[in-house]
Amino acid sequence: xxxxxxxxxxxxxxxxxxxxxxxxxxxxxxxxxxxxxxxxxxxxxxxxxxxxxxxxxxxxxxxxxxxxxxxxxxxxxxxxxxxxxxxxxxxxxxxxxxxxxxxxxxxxxxxxxxxxxxxxxxxxxxxxxxxxxxxxxxxxxxxxxxxxxxxxxxxxxxxxxxxxxxxxxxxxxxxxxxxxxxxxxxxxxxxxxxxxxxxxxxxxxxxxxxxxxxxxxxxxxxxx
Amino acid sequence: xxxxxxxxxxxxxxxxxxxxxxxxxxxxxxxxxxxxxxxxxxxxxxxxxxxxxxxxxxxxxxxxxxxxxxxxxxxxxxxxxxxxxxxxxxxxxxxxxxxxxxxxxxxxxxxxxxxxxxxxxxxxxxxxxxxxxxxxxxxxxxxxxxxxxxxxxxxxxxxxxxxxxxxxxxxxxxxxxxxxxxxxxxxxxxxxxxxxxxxxxxxxxxxxxxxxxxxxxxxxxxxxxxxxxxxxxxxxxxxxxxxxxxxxxxxxxxxxx
Numbered sequence: 001x002x003x004x005x006x007x008x009x010x011x012x013x014x015x016x017x018x019x020x021x022x023x024x025x026x027x028x029x030x031x032x033x034x035x036x037x038x039x040x041x042x043x044x045x046x047x048x049x050x051x052x053x054x055x056x057x058x059x060x061x062x063x064x065x066x067x068x069x070x071x072x073x074x075x076x077x078x079x080x081x082x083x084x085x086x087x088x089x090x091x092x093x094x095x096x097x098x099x100x101x102x103x104x105x106x107x108x109x110x111x112x113x114x115x116x117x118x119x120x121x122x123x124x125x126x127x128x129x130x131x132x133x134x135x136x137x138x139x140x141x142x143x144x145x146x147x148x149x150x151x152x153x154x155x156x157x158x159x160x161x162x163x164x165x166x167x168x169x170x171x172x173x174x175x176x177x178x179x180x181x182x183x184x185x186x187x188x189x190x191x192x193x194x195x196x197x198x199x200x201x202x203x204x205x206x207x208x209x210x211x212x213x214x215x216x217x218x219x220x221x222x223x224x
Numbered sequence: 225x226x227x228x229x230x231x232x233x234x235x236x237x238x239x240x241x242x243x244x245x246x247x248x249x250x251x252x253x254x255x256x257x258x259x260x261x262x263x264x265x266x267x268x269x270x271x272x273x274x275x276x277x278x279x280x281x282x283x284x285x286x287x288x289x290x291x292x293x294x295x296x297x298x299x300x301x302x303x304x305x306x307x308x309x310x311x312x313x314x315x316x317x318x319x320x321x322x323x324x325x326x327x328x329x330x331x332x333x334x335x336x337x338x339x340x341x342x343x344x345x346x347x348x349x350x351x352x353x354x355x356x357x358x359x360x361x362x363x364x365x366x367x368x369x370x371x372x373x374x375x376x377x378x379x380x381x382x383x384x385x386x387x388x389x390x391x392x393x394x395x396x397x398x399x400x401x402x403x404x405x406x407x408x409x410x411x412x413x414x415x416x417x418x419x420x421x422x423x424x425x426x427x428x429x430x431x432x433x434x435x436x437x438x439x440x441x442x443x444x445x446x447x448x449x450x451x452x453x454x455x456x457x458x459x460x461x462x463x464x465x466x467x468x469x470x471x472x473x474x475x476x477x478x479x480x481x
Contacts, residue, residue, distance in 0.1 A: 017321045021296050053346035115425070126226035127478035130448045134227075135427045137348060137396055140451070141228045141270055141480040161228065161480045163301060165348045165396075183225040206301050206323060208265070 004219060005031045007044035009071070011061040012036070013053050019084070022205035026216040038070045046219060047074045049199075051086030055111065055168070056098035058086050068104050075106065075197060080223040083199030088192065089170055091199055097168050107192065109172035114138060114185070123185030134185045137167040144190045144202070148179040152191075152198050152217045160210045162190070162202035170201060196223030228480040229444050230270035230451035231468055232303075232429060233458045235260055238277050240286045244456045254459035258293045264458065265298040267465035270480060272298065273326070273399070273453060276306030288320045295321020303351055305399075314341055318349065326399055328353040329372045332379055335393060342394025351429075352395035356383035356416050357403040368416045375403030384419050391424040398424060399453070402432040409435025409456070417447030429453050437463060437471040444477050 006023055008016050016034045023032050033040050041047060049071060051058045062068055074081050083091055095101045095111035103111065114120050115136045124131045141161040146153045169188035172178065179198070180191030191200045198218065204211035235242045235257050242254040254260065261272050274294070276287045284307055291304055304317045305326025314325050331338050331352050342350045355375060360367040368383035387398050400420055402413035412430045421428040430449035434440060434457055443449045457463050469479040 017319065018295060018299075018323065021321070022299050025297075025299065052348060127229050128444045129476050130445050132421070132448050133425075135450055136425050137427070138227065139348075139397065139427050140230050143225045145225070159225065164227075165301075167347075184227055206299060208268075208300050212299060 003029060003031070004045045005033065005043065006046045006048065006219070007041045008032065008034045008048045008050060009041060009067060010034050010036045011058070011065055011067055013051060013058050013061055013086075016050055018205045019048060019050055022212060022215055023219070026212050027219050030219065036065060038066060041070050042073065044079070046080045046082070047071070048082045048084065049087035049090070050084045051088075051090060053086065054098055055086055055089055055095045055103065056101040059090055059101060059103055062090060062104065071104070072106075075195075078196050078223050080218060080221045081197045082218050083197070084205075085166060085201060085203060088199035088201055089168060091197070092170055092172065095168060106197070107172050107177065107194070108174065109170065111168045111170055113168055115167070117186055120185040137165055138169075138184045139165045141207075142182050142184060142190075142202075144180040144182055146179070147181050148193055150179050150193050150198070151221045152179075152193070152214055154213075154217045154220075156210050156213050156217075162200075162204065162207040162210055164190075164202045166201060226478045228270065228478045229449075229472065230429075231440070231465055231472075231479070232271045232273050232451055232453040233264045233269050233465065234273045234275060234431070234453050234455045236275050236277050236455060237287065237290065240290060242459065243277070244459055252460075257290050258297070260459070261294045261298050261302075264465060265300055268469065268480070269300065269465045270451070271301040271303065273303040273305065274322075275326070276304070278306070288316060291317060291320040291322055303399075305351070305353055309337075311341060311344055314345055314349075318345065324349045324351050324397070326351040326353045328355065331390060332370060332372055332381070335389065338390060338393040338395060342396070347394045347396035350395050351397045351399050352387075352390040353399040353401065354383060354387060354390070354420075355401050355403050356413070358413065358416070366415050366419070368413075368419075371403050375406070383416060384423050387420045387424050387428075391426045395426060397427045397429065399429045399431060405433030406431070408433050411435065411439040412443045412447055412449075412452075414442060414447045417443060417449055421448040421450070427451060437468055440468055441472055441475045441477060444472065445475065
């Protein structure tokens with residue numbers, strides 16, 4: 001059986017209960033630590049970097065607690081690392097949020113505001129015949145096109161739906177790391193993958209069967 | 225490929241039981257909230273909203289436990305409303321496993337509370353609930369006002385202006401209930417739904433008055449709602465969530481099936 005140890009990094013920015021209970025749901029025998037202890041994170045087999053709220057606060061807390069180095073060590077160790085929502089955004093170099101905020105710079109690229117994009121602002125809602133302008137935040141269930149074959153997509157239908165809630169989207173400089181794409185007025189990176197890192201803009205812990213499958217795939221992944 | 229319109233079953237919970245009143249009388253028991261939430265999760269509901277209509281403070285601890293139990297088994301977004309007055313109430317509900325909280329009268333009495341809540345927890349988890357009632361006479365330009373105390377107490381605040389202000393203060397979503405329509409099974413108040421959806425950039429959930437599936441479709445197509453909320457049509461088995469979604473899809477509305 002699975003006796004793996006999963007660390008969910010807790011830097012005080014929101015509710016991690018749902019991530020932990022979704023992990024327990026797919027693998028009741030694993031040990032899940034919601035933790036701010038660098039030693040526990042270092043000893044875990046798999047690491048999750050979640051995040052909700054404003055990016056400047058998130059990045060400031062990650063740095064203040066020394067988690068930028070901790071996460072860097074996880075990346076260098078080859079252990080599977082999953083970034084969720086603002087956890088994914090924090091991996092880029094820079095975000096437009098909060099009047100501009102430097103991020104952790106694991107991947108060159110930007111995090112941009114939907115409503116700051118001219119093409120987005122001219123787009124119309126394709127979800128019904130009322131054809132309204134698109135709302136911000138992008139909130140609800142949207143489709144993810146799997147543009148890169150990856151173990152984390154195992155048993156998930158291409159263009160399957162996941163739950164999103166965000167006003168900013170990731171734009172990596174290296175388009176080859178985009179693992180999933182979503183259309184909301186414009187195309188944006190819903191998932192990125194590079195070596196032992198997988199990061200998603202949506203919330204797998206809130207995405208019903210598809211989300212639980214993705215978390216199960218993450219637990220079964222060796223990071224290669 | 226497009227974002228799906230959401231169908232949100234709503235659980236009105238009193239002293240640990242799901243209830244549904246018709247215009248605040250004739251309350252019928254609709255079961256244990258955890259079982260009801262699990263049923264909707266299995267049916268493919270897009271989110272669940274849990275409104276605590278319990279009056280007393282002791283019973284509110286029951287709500288926290290119920291939310292914990294739902295969150296351990298239901299892996300779709302969960303909004304909790306009712307009695308959210310302080311930042312500590314929000315913290316408590318988020319820690320119990322809620323993804324969003326819905327703020328209603330506390331926003332009317334103290335609009336700055338919405339700002340503080342959004343700054344502290346992020347707009348993504350702050351829903352402002354608006355109870356609106358039409359105050360214009362037939363033939364006049366339609367006008368709606370905010371009412372508190374279950375639709376009994378007028379505030380003199382214009383509903384559309386209020387929605388705009390709440391979005392500016394950091395509401396990530398508006399839950400709009402028509403107090404004229406709530407419990408009537410007559411359909412949404414499409415006028416106020418459309419007016420508010422056009423006026424704000426954040427998503428709007430239409431609520432109050434759903435009696436059949438056409439009402440849900442009208443809320444999206446005519447009311448321009450981003451999500452539709454209903455209670456009794458689902459609780460008492462008239463329709464299932466998949467039936468509702470199929471009906472919307474047949475009318476050209478994007479849904480998650």
